[in-house]
Amino acid sequence: MAAKVSLKLKGKSKGSKGSSSSSSSSAPSKFDVLKDWTNWSLKxxxxxxxxxxxxxxxxxxxxxxxxxxxxxxLTPV
Structure with missing residues (x-):
């Protein structure tokens, strides 16, 4: 069986106070989109x-x- 690989995001969660990067929490990065597309196409x-x-x-x-x-x-001989 193939093992599933999951990436865990490091950093602040959406509910944390303070300055947060809106681009990383609201939309997936280009690397994530490329990785998902590559996995889909290889499957x-x-x-x-x-x-x-x-x-x-x-x-x-x-x-x-x-x-x-x-x-x-189709015959083996």
Whole structure:
């Protein structure tokens, strides 16, 4: 199983008094958005690779020079 990684923000919470940076507490940083987008795209690529690998091999095999039938590609002999 894959372990989930969580980032904990350091600093003052929203309810604390004093000077606080409005950009860090109100909106996610560019790094967080990039990290989320990268994780999302890698998950989608993993799923596409998982379900697309065997059909890709079958398509490549069907387009080879001695054109085999589908049954010849799927049998182990």
């Amino acid at each position: 989608k690529a993993k799923v596409a690779t998982h379900y697309g690998f065997i059909p890709l091999i079958i398509i490549i095999g069907m387009n080879s020079d001695p054109k085999p039938e589908l049954s010849q590609l």
